[in-house]
Amino acid sequence: MKSNFDVRAFFACFAAALPAYVGAAQPAPIDIKTVAYRGSLPYVVSADPRRDARINHSVFLALTGQPAPAKYTDRVVETQEQEEMGVNDFGFKVTRDDQRVLALEIDSEVCGAYCEHSWDQYNFDAVTGRAILASDIFTPAGGAKLFKQNLAKRLAQYQQAIAGLNRAGTAHRKKNHISTSWPQPRTDGRQDDEEARIMDTIAMYRHCMESMQSPDYGSDFKLENAPVRIEYGAITFLYQRCSNHAMHALDEVDKQEVSYKNTDLAPHITPYGRYLLMDGPPVKRRAEPYQQFLQGRVGQAAITLTLSAPGIDGAVTGEYFYNKYRKLIALRGQVNGNTVELTESESIDTPKPLIRATIKGDKLEGQWIGKQTLDFSVAP
DSSP states (O other), X not given: OOOSSOHHHHHHHOXXXXXXXXXXXXXXXXXEEEEESSBEEEEEESSOHHHHHHHHHHHHHHHHSSOOOSSTTSOOOOOHHXXXXXXXXXXXXXXXXXXXXXXXXXXXXXXXXSEEEEEEEEEEETTTOOBOOHHHHBOHHHHHHHHHHHHHHHHHHXXXXXXXXXXXXXXXXXXXXXXXXXXXOOXXXXXXXXXXXXXXXXXXXHHHHHHHTSTTTXXXXXXXXXXXXXXXXXXXXXXXXXXXXXXXXXXXSOSEEEEEEGGGGGGXXXXXXXXHHSOOOOOBOOOOOSSSOEEEEETTEEEEEEEOOOOTTOEEEEEEEETTTOOOEEEEEEEETTEXXXXXXXXXXXXXXXXXXXXXXXXXXXXXXXXXXXXXEEEO
């Protein structure tokens, strides 16, 4: 079953506010179990089940299209759509696990026209289980400066690769006693396979650099979109490769990484970033109900709900599920001031059931309205 609410986008759009004083108490120690699913996925277990659920649902909704199982010993049952997904061979490693940050790196084999490995980062506040994004860690000005620095370092990597290829082309002609200087066209009008490979790769890298230096390249950049790997004492910005599937075999640069020591990032980070990375004091964050997992009830039935941040027009999307059944129900709606109205967008009922609630900080309270009207409330 494909989730209507894209949790990868959830990580990409999360603008991020934690509802309470973080770090006020020591978090319950986390035990990371393994769940068998096309390889292995992490499953967090501790004495804090609400925090565990936020972390586990984030991972499982993103990678399996369904909520996390109620227990790590439960089998993950796939729908036909999930069985047809071209993602396999999951594995994971923990890049940081302490009283402030839990950071996971999950790798998989993604198959479309071709198969290749993919790595996804999942960074969580160890106290609350909330997702951590670059926009939580870096100030807008700091993020913009780092974007420029990263771009310069990435361009330099391509320049170094082109220089190396030109040296290889020169050496190749010398070895084969070709008098024409590289990279001039040969006087005999010929081009062997090695020269073709070198020239095609240089052309690809130059095209990549031109696109990265275009005025439009940074226009869609959003700090919260930047994937980062959080480790002990360091953060690495991660960038997808420039080459397409057809050119991937030529691409020796491939995915790019730009790493910084935490101490070098001090001028660019938020108070919350200092808390996470540099043992700063706890920080009080603005309480909002968006882009986190909220738990509560419809009538007497326990539910879990998550919403996107509102768009400029107040539009939101999301989903919820009854904890007993764990079947996703898509939501689409509108925020107006301190009220939100959410419709079960894929329901076949007429009229479609809806949730009408008041926003109270990071909580929602109101009514679920369908064939009957029931009290509704959710909170972190």
